[in-house]
Every structure is written in structure tokens, then in C-alpha cells.
Amino acid sequence: YDGCEWKSGVLLTLFHFAEQLSDASTCIEALQVLRAMALNYPTLVSAYWERVSILVYKLLQSVVDEDSPTTWKASTRDCVGYIGDKVLTAAIKVLDGCLRAISGFKGTEDLQYDRLIDTPFTSDCIRSIRISSAPSYGFVEPEFGQEPIFQAGCDQWSEAIRKHIVLVLHHGSAVVRSCTVTCFAGITSSIFASFNKQEKDFITSSLITAALHDKTPSVRSAACRAIGVISCFPETSLCAGIYENFIIAVEANTRDPLTSVRITASWALANVCDSLRYRVDDMSFEGSKTTSQVVDSLIECSLRLTEDGDKVKSNAVRALGSISKYVKLRCMTSIKSLDEGVLPLAHQHSSNSHHLPCAGDSSWLERTVQAFLSCVTTGNVKVQWNVCHALSNLFSNETIKLQDMDWAPSVFSILLLLLRDASNFKIRIQAAAALAVPTTPL
Numbered sequence: 001y002d003g004c005e006w007k008s009g010v011l012l013t014l015f016h017f018a019e020q021l022s023d024a025s026t027c028i029e030a031l032q033v034l035r036a037m038a039l040n041y042p043t044l045v046s047a048y049w050e051r052v053s054i055l056v057y058k059l060l061q062s063v064v065d066e067d068s069p070t071t072w073k074a075s076t077r078d079c080v081g082y083i084g085d086k087v088l089t090a091a092i093k094v095l096d097g098c099l100r101a102i103s104g105f106k107g108t109e110d111l112q113y114d115r116l117i118d119t120p121f122t123s124d125c126i127r128s129i130r131i132s133s134a135p136s137y138g139f140v141e142p143e144f145g146q147e148p149i150f151q152a153g154c155d156q157w158s159e160a161i162r163k164h165i166v167l168v169l170h171h172g173s174a175v176v177r178s179c180t181v182t183c184f185a186g187i188t189s190s191i192f193a194s195f196n197k198q199e200k201d202f203i204t205s206s207l208i209t210a211a212l213h214d215k216t217p218s219v220r221s222a223a224c225r226a227i228g229v230i231s232c233f234p235e236t237s238l239c240a241g242i243y244e245n246f247i248i249a250v251e252a253n254t255r256d257p258l259t260s261v262r263i264t265a266s267w268a269l270a271n272v273c274d275s276l277r278y279r280v281d282d283m284s285f286e287g288s289k290t291t292s293q294v295v296d297s298l299i300e301c302s303l304r305l306t307e308d309g310d311k312v313k314s315n316a317v318r319a320l321g322s323i324s325k326y327v328k329l330r331c332m333t334s335i336k337s338l339d340e341g342v343l344p345l346a347h348q349h350s351s352n353s354h355h356l357p358c359a360g361d362s363s364w365l366e367r368t369v370q371a372f373l374s375c376v377t378t379g380n381v382k383v384q385w386n387v388c389h390a391l392s393n394l395f396s397n398e399t400i401k402l403q404d405m406d407w408a409p410s411v412f413s414i415l416l417l418l419l420r421d422a423s424n425f426k427i428r429i430q431a432a433a434a435l436a437v438p439t440t441p442l
Contacts, residue, residue: 018030028087095160178221210223244294254304279326303320384418
């Protein structure tokens with residue numbers, strides 16, 4: 001497209017049909033196409049954001065307004081409400097797609113890339129991130145692509161929060177609420193950092209409230225997914241109150257009777273545990289009783305989830321791997337060389353800048369290792385891969401002396417068997433990576 005064609009071409013036609021409140025079917029179809037264009041042609045979004053904002057706001061107001069049910073063609077009020085909810089959902093998905101496109105959101109692969117930096121054999125490699133969208137086709141004329149995506153995304157996210165999201169965040173329809181909460185899962189770290197305190201508090205409190213108090217499983221699941229994304233941002237992890245409330249919300253949903261909710265909650269839990277990396281160098285948490293309680297809660301929740309299905313189990317193992325990497329070891333019954341189970345003062349001092357305070361339960365490491373061994377023998381390929389990765393993290397914990405651990409021979413035997421016999425090459429690679437971590441012989 002060039003600057004003239006888009007004004008009188010497909011986009012204008014789509015906006016025209018999307019504004020037809022008297023024909024819900026056409027309106028919904030047009031909105032679905034607009035969302036697809038936002039996802040597949042993200043560079044176009046900044047050029048027509050103002051039109052999108054006006055359109056979505058108009059639709060949200062029209063459907064949310066209790067006095068406007070007669071606008072829709074339907075024989076009963078219930079049917080009108082159903083059609084109105086479908087229009088709302090389609091409009092919110094357009095908003096979500098546009099916000100993700102204009103802020104440069106690339107999916108959860110962004111989070112995985114950060115973790116690969118710490119993985120043996122991959123830390124020295126440059127990895128191209130695959131984006132789950134079509135090529136970024138855009139306008140020919142340069143003025144449409146000159147504004148940085150980051151700057152544009154900040155302004156438009158702020159506008160969406162105060163203008164659109166507040167209208168439907170507490171809507172009576174669970175589908176509408178779920179789609180609205182899902183929007184928060186598309187925030188990037190740079191965009192979140194640009195928000196003022198009021199906007200950050202609004203987002204985090206909305207997610208915590210939805211995860212803990214919404215009666216609909218799909219809404220709680222959407223809230224957990226957004227928590228899993230935002231918990232990986234350094235800005236969130238530095239705030240103890242938000243971090244601990246996220247843990248409470250996620251932990252509660254790991255007990256949900258629905259497997260789909262537990263899967264999302266366990267994924268969020270693993271991300272929360274991975275964000276412990278941002279607390280390692282924060283002295284305000286060093287030696288904190290609250291932090292010890294938080295770590296204990298994460299450990300107990302993760303260990304419990306290792307007994308769930310494979311989709312939950314793989315996330316639980318990843319969570320335990322992150323905990324094993326960053327939590328200090330002080331008291332272990334299987335440590336042979338330490339008097340009274342206390343690390344020498346010099347060693348404690350040298351580790352303070354690299355690890356969090358130890359967990360209150362001194363048996364956490366033995367229980368964690370036993371969970372790893374159980375999962376690697378009973379879990380599927382994804383579980384086994386995560387166990388190998390988790391063991392890499394555990395071996396990276398400098399407060400753990402592997403040569404003094406009774407369980408070390410069993411763990412290394414399992415890794416050697418996987419390296420030799422595993423049919424999946426990714427498992428063999430990760431087993432080799434784990435074996436390469438220890439710096440001292442057993």
C-alpha cells in the first residue's frame with residue numbers, strides 16, 4: 001500500500017463495515033479481518049491507530065450502554081446480549097492485536113530467549129527469534145515508519161488503559177472479561193517500564209483481583225497468563241508487595257480442579273520463580289524473613305505440582321530448577337563436610353551477592369532432587385528436557401557441594417543414560433549441557 005491507496009482502499013472499507021451496528025454479523029467479520037491485519041502487518045498499525053481507537057471505543061460504549069440493546073437485530077434481550085458480547089469480544093481482540101503489534105510484542109519466545117543466555121552450549125550463540133506472524137509488510141512512503149515503535153506503544157497503551165479497558169474489565173460476560181484480561185499479557189517490559197505508578201498499580205491489582213476472585217475459570221486462567229508475563233519484568237520483581245501477591249494468586253490457581261487452569265497457573269509459577277534472578281542482588285531482601293517464607297511457598301507449590309499431569313509437571317520442574325539455582329544452601333542432612341549444617345562464614349559472605357537467603361525447610365533440596373528423578377523416569381519428552389535443564393541450574397548453585405551429596409551419583413547416572421539412550425536429540429543435548437556445568441570432579 002501507499003499513503004493514498006490505504007485511505008480509499010481495503011482499510012477504509014473494513015472500518016466502514018465494522019461501524020455497522022445494525023448488522024452484527026458484518027461488524028464482527030470486519031473486526032476479525034482488522035485483527036488479522038494487525039497481527040500479520042504490524043507496521044501498518046501506527047498509521048491507523050487513531051481510527052482503531054475511535055472505532056473500538058464507539059463499539060464498547062454502544063454495547064456496554066444498557067439503554068442500547070435495541071440497536072441490535074434480535075428477537076429477545078438475551079439474544080441481544082449474546083450478540084453484543086460477541087461484538088465486544090471481537091472489538092477487544094482488535095485492540096489487543098493492535099497494541100501487541102505497535103509495541104513490538106513477539107510472544108513468549110522473548111522470555112525463553114532470556115533463559116537461553118544462561119544455558120551451557122547456547123550462551124555463546126546468537127539465536128534468531130521466530131515471530132509468529134506474517135512478514136512485516138508496510139507502507140511505501142517513509143513517513144509512516146519513522147516513529148519508533150517503543151514511543152508509539154507507550155502512548156497507545158496508556159490510552160487503551162484509561163479509555164477502553166476500564167469500560168469492560170468488570171463486564172458481566174466472562175468471555176468479555178477474559179479477552180480484556182488477555183490484553184495485559186501482550187505488554188512488553190519496555191512498555192511496562194514506561195507506565196506511571198498509577199498505571200502499573202491498576203494493571204497488577206486488576207490481574208491479582210481477577211486471578212483470586214473471578215468465578216469463571218477462563219478469566220482466572222487469562223489473569224494467570226498475564227501474571228506469568230509481567231512477573232518476568234524487572235520492574236515487577238523489585239516490588240516485594242506485587243511479587244508476593246502474584247505468588248498468592250498463582251498458587252491459589254494451581255489448586256484449581258480444571259487442568260487447563262492449573263497448566264496456565266503452573267506456567268506462571270515457573271516464570272515467577274525464574275524472576276528470582278532479579279532479587280539476587282537486591283540487598284533489601286537479603287536475610288528477610290518474608291523472602292524466606294516466599295521461597296518456602298514457591299518450593300512447596302512446585303513440589304506438589306510435580307505429581308500432576310505432564311503439562312503441569314514440566315512447568316513445576318522448570319520452577320524448581322530456577323529455585324535451585326538462586327536459593328542458598330545452609331542446612332542439609334546429606335552434607336558430610338559441614339559442621340552442624342552451617343556454611344562457613346567466609347563462604348556465606350562470598351555467596352551473598354549471588355544467592356537469595358536459604359529456605360526455611362532444610363530438606364528442600366533432597367525433596368527437589370527426588371522429584372527430578374521421579375519426573376525424568378515417568379514424564380514425557382518435555383518433562384525430561386526440563387529436568388535436564390533444571391539440573392543444569394541446580395549444578396550452577398555454588399553453595400551446593402556436589403561431591404558431598406549422597407544423591408549426586410544417581411543424578412549423574414541418569415544424565416549419562418539420557419545422553420546415551422534418549423531418542424530425542426534435544427534431551428541428549430540438554431543432558432550433555434547439564435553434565436558440563438560442574439567445575440569440580442565428584
